[in-house]
Structure formats: C-alpha cells, structure tokens
Amino acid sequence: MDGGPGAVYDLIRREVAARANRLWDTAMTLHRDPESAYEEHRAAELLTSELTREGFRVDRGTAGLPTAFTAAAGSGRGPRVALLMEYDALPGLGHACGHNLIAAAGLGAALALRAALGDPEGSLLALGTPAEERGGGKATLVEAGAFDGVDAALMMHPGVHNWSWAPLTASSQVRVGFHGRAAHPTGNPTEGIDALGALIQLFNMLGVLHRRLAPGSHIQGIVTDGGRATNIVPEYAEGLFGIRGATTAALEALEGELRRCAEGTAAATGTEVTVERVGGRYEHFRDNPVLSGRFAGHLARAGIQLTEPEPGVYLGSSDMGNVSTGVPAIHPFIAIMDAADGSDHTPRFAAAAASSRGRRVLLAAAEALACTAADVLLRPEVGPQAWAALREKAAAGL
CATH class of the missing domain: 3.30.70.360 (Alpha-Beta Plaits)
Known part of the structure; x- marks a missing residue:
C-alpha cells in the first residue's frame, strides 16, 4: 500500500474509530447475554454476521465445534495471520473474565484491517474459539489443524495489569x-x-x-x-x-x-x-517477543504502556498455551481495573468489562492488534523473525 507503514496505521486507526460504536454495541450485547462453554450459539451468530457483512468468507463449525468459526479474507498467497476471539462466559458470573471485550477487539481488528488493506496478499483469518474457560476449544482447533500454516496468532486479554505477555501455566x-x-x-x-x-x-x-x-x-x-x-x-x-x-x-x-x-x-x-x-x-504459554514487542509499541500510541510481568507471578492457564506451542503468538494483558480493586473471575471485574475504561481498552486493543497483523502481512522480515524466536524458546524449553 502506498504511503508506507505509517499511512497504514493511520488508516487502521480511522477504520477502528468509524466502527467504535458498533464494536462497543457488540461487546455489550455479549455482556448482557452471557453463554458458557460450548453453548455460545448467539455469540457466534452475532460475530459471524458482522464478519459476513464486511466481506469475510465464513465457515461455521470449525473442527466439529458448533460454536467455532473461521472467517477469511485475502489472496491466500503469502503470510497467514489469525486474530482470535473468545466469547464464553463464566457460569453464575457472566463475563467476569472479559471475553466480551476479547471478542469485540478481535472483531474490530479484523474488520479495520480488511477495510484498510482490502484483500491483502496472504491470508487474514478471524477465528472464533469457544470454551476457553472449560474444555479448551483452542486445543481442539489446534488438533484439527485450524492453525496449520499460520504465522501469527494474535489476541488480547483484559486484566488488572498492563503486561506485554501472560505468565500462564x-x-x-x-x-x-x-x-x-x-x-x-x-x-x-x-x-x-x-x-x-x-x-x-x-x-x-x-x-x-x-x-x-x-x-x-x-x-x-x-x-x-x-x-x-x-x-x-x-x-x-x-x-x-x-x-x-x-x-x-x-x-x-x-x-x-x-x-x-x-x-x-x-x-x-x-x-x-x-x-x-x-x-x-x-500447555504453558510461550510469548513471542517479536510480535508482543510490536503490539506493545502500537498500543503505546493510545497511551497504554505495557511492561514485563512481575517475576514469579503466574495468572492461571489458558488454551492459548496450546496455540503458542506451535505458532508465534501473543496474549498481552491490558488493565480494565486496578489490581488493588480485585481480580478477574469476580462480579467487580464483570462490571469493569462493561465500563468506560473497558471501552477505551477495547478500541485501543483493536487498533494495536490490527497494526500488528498488518506488520506480519506487509513486512517480509516479521514472520521469519517471529518463527526464529519461537524455535529459540522451544529449544530452551521455555
């Protein structure tokens, strides 16, 4: 695209801003209507409808999971980048892990990037990944080959810290x-x-x-x-x-x-x-420093500074670990409330997932995810660097 990377980033920013209200409406619809693991039928329909509306080719029921889906755009020749969406809720607590924001951010990134680039060389995938809280939908998708050939798997997670990667066991x-x-x-x-x-x-x-x-x-x-x-x-x-x-x-x-x-x-x-x-x-999560560094740089333009996690602190587990074992991946945490006020999996965190701060994080994350995905698609050096970093971590047992 003419004008260099800066012009692409500016265009992505405008495309996210143009969809800000729609993305927030999506997040709030999910928040008001929580569905637990493998039962996210209305959530999957809402997200796939938005993707179809903007020209993505959508296949439902990926890997035999009724509430999973794969939406694709691009020529298919060149790098492949996947933007991941989670949308299952916690029984009795609703979206107390903020998956409504994860889904809307991934959706916003996919829509904005396709609008900015058209059908790019390579593949832009938006993957609906159910049952993170219980059952491990991503693990099933990995086993079924949904991530085969993917050069970068990108998602964000709301939290109580601003950390560039997730210390997940x-x-x-x-x-x-x-x-x-x-x-x-x-x-x-x-x-x-x-x-x-x-x-x-x-x-x-x-x-x-x-x-x-x-x-x-x-x-x-x-x-x-x-x-x-x-x-x-x-x-x-x-x-x-x-x-x-x-x-x-x-x-x-x-x-x-x-x-x-x-x-x-x-x-x-x-x-x-x-x-x-x-x-x-x-599996434990393997952060890809090449990709997470780029995401952190893009997010900083929105005034959110990410740091390394506190040494010796672990924050649970996720099926994103299974993805990161075989594909360069990111899973940053972005605070929607302060650690002094509590943690996720609480009613207070569920309220934060529907707050004005949650909205700001959603839009900033959507832009940063889209810009990071653009780096993978448009900068020939990024994919090989990310793969080299993954191989280095695997060889070290990290």
Missing part, C-alpha cells in the same frame, strides 16, 4: 480412584479395606510434597466420592486433582509425582488405584 485435571472392600465398621471391621482412608492419606502425602514445589506448580484436590453411608467401610473413593506447572515439562513431572504418590498409598493401604487424566491439557 500448563494445567491438567487428574482423577484418582481407590478401590477397597466394603464391611460393617463394627460387625466385621477387619474384613474391610477403607478406600476413603487411602484417599485421605494421599491428600496428606501431597501436603508434604507441596512444601518443595517450585513457583508456578501446585496440586489442588477435592473429594468427589467419599462413600455412601457412615455405617459402611467405603469400598470406593475418588478425588479430582487440578495440577499446574510453570512449564509443560514441569506439569508432566508433577503428574508423575501424583501417580507415584497414589500408587505408594495404594500399596501401603492394601487398596487398588486408578489414575487417569480428565479432558485435555493446557
């Missing part, structure tokens, strides 16, 4: 079941093998293990089956354990520790044990 859930033998606790107690007692001993053992875990790693468990009656020695007891590790390798090591503790407990108590992962696994 790897996570999984593991079910542990102990099998014993029922008996009457007074009539024939010596014939019983107490499965619940074994499960309690596992919790005690994990409490000892917890003292030596590295920052970012933990095991949090609950009892999901503790028996049926107080006058029966429980023949079966079950616990569900959420495991996190600062890296995917740390998570795998911790899963192995849990298994060894469970097997040791079974041997000591005369029970039998089953250990199985429940659902998919979230």
Whole structure:
C-alpha cells in the first residue's frame, strides 16, 4: 500500500474509530447475554454476521465445534495471520473474565484491517474459539489443524495489569480412584479395606510434597466420592486433582509425582488405584517477543504502556498455551481495573468489562492488534523473525 507503514496505521486507526460504536454495541450485547462453554450459539451468530457483512468468507463449525468459526479474507498467497476471539462466559458470573471485550477487539481488528488493506496478499483469518474457560476449544482447533500454516496468532486479554505477555501455566485435571472392600465398621471391621482412608492419606502425602514445589506448580484436590453411608467401610473413593506447572515439562513431572504418590498409598493401604487424566491439557504459554514487542509499541500510541510481568507471578492457564506451542503468538494483558480493586473471575471485574475504561481498552486493543497483523502481512522480515524466536524458546524449553 502506498504511503508506507505509517499511512497504514493511520488508516487502521480511522477504520477502528468509524466502527467504535458498533464494536462497543457488540461487546455489550455479549455482556448482557452471557453463554458458557460450548453453548455460545448467539455469540457466534452475532460475530459471524458482522464478519459476513464486511466481506469475510465464513465457515461455521470449525473442527466439529458448533460454536467455532473461521472467517477469511485475502489472496491466500503469502503470510497467514489469525486474530482470535473468545466469547464464553463464566457460569453464575457472566463475563467476569472479559471475553466480551476479547471478542469485540478481535472483531474490530479484523474488520479495520480488511477495510484498510482490502484483500491483502496472504491470508487474514478471524477465528472464533469457544470454551476457553472449560474444555479448551483452542486445543481442539489446534488438533484439527485450524492453525496449520499460520504465522501469527494474535489476541488480547483484559486484566488488572498492563503486561506485554501472560505468565500462564500448563494445567491438567487428574482423577484418582481407590478401590477397597466394603464391611460393617463394627460387625466385621477387619474384613474391610477403607478406600476413603487411602484417599485421605494421599491428600496428606501431597501436603508434604507441596512444601518443595517450585513457583508456578501446585496440586489442588477435592473429594468427589467419599462413600455412601457412615455405617459402611467405603469400598470406593475418588478425588479430582487440578495440577499446574510453570512449564509443560514441569506439569508432566508433577503428574508423575501424583501417580507415584497414589500408587505408594495404594500399596501401603492394601487398596487398588486408578489414575487417569480428565479432558485435555493446557500447555504453558510461550510469548513471542517479536510480535508482543510490536503490539506493545502500537498500543503505546493510545497511551497504554505495557511492561514485563512481575517475576514469579503466574495468572492461571489458558488454551492459548496450546496455540503458542506451535505458532508465534501473543496474549498481552491490558488493565480494565486496578489490581488493588480485585481480580478477574469476580462480579467487580464483570462490571469493569462493561465500563468506560473497558471501552477505551477495547478500541485501543483493536487498533494495536490490527497494526500488528498488518506488520506480519506487509513486512517480509516479521514472520521469519517471529518463527526464529519461537524455535529459540522451544529449544530452551521455555
């Protein structure tokens, strides 16, 4: 495009501004009508309608997920950049993670960039990614090949910090079941093998293990089956354990520790044990400094300065980690309220996702995402630099 990168950025800014009210209306419609994981039918219809209206080719039901979609523009020859949208809400809390802003920002970036560039050389994708809060829609999309050939996967996340990337851990859930033998606790107690007692001993053992875990790693468990009656020695007891590790390798090591503790407990108590992962696994997030640096620079024009995360602080997990393992990716946090006022996954944060500050962040993020995507599509050096940075992190195990 004539006029150099600055002219493209200026045009993107004007295109975002021209759609500001529509984008905010989209965010507020999602906020008023929250839908939880895999149930986001109205959200997906709203977003795909907007994309179709402005000339994107839309395919619904990506990877067999009814509320996922892929919208595309461009020639298909050259770099491929994906702008990601999340739109699932939390049961009982609505958009207390701000996914309504994530969706509207990704939408705004896609619409503004296509309006600024027309159908660019390469591919501009807008991906609808359901079920981040529970189930891991992006993990399914990765496995189905939705990110194959993508050179940059871009999204933002509202938060209580202005951080250029997200310190997100790897996570999984593991079910542990102990099998014993029922008996009457007074009539024939010596014939019983107490499965619940074994499960309690596992919790005690994990409490000892917890003292030596590295920052970012933990095991949090609950009892999901503790028996049926107080006058029966429980023949079966079950616990569900959420495991996190600062890296995917740390998570795998911790899963192995849990298994060894469970097997040791079974041997000591005369029970039998089953250990199985429940659902998919979230990988740890690998920030791409080439792309996140460009995003931070673009966002600074709106007066929002991003910094590095605080050392040793971790903020949960996301299926965006699975994307970042194989594709250069960004996941910055942009504050819509102050950390002193609380955190996400709270009613106060849900209110912030519908606030005037939330609107300012939405529009600034949409512009910065679109400008970063333009860099990938128009600057030949950016894609190879981003891939080199990803390979370097992977080789270092980061």
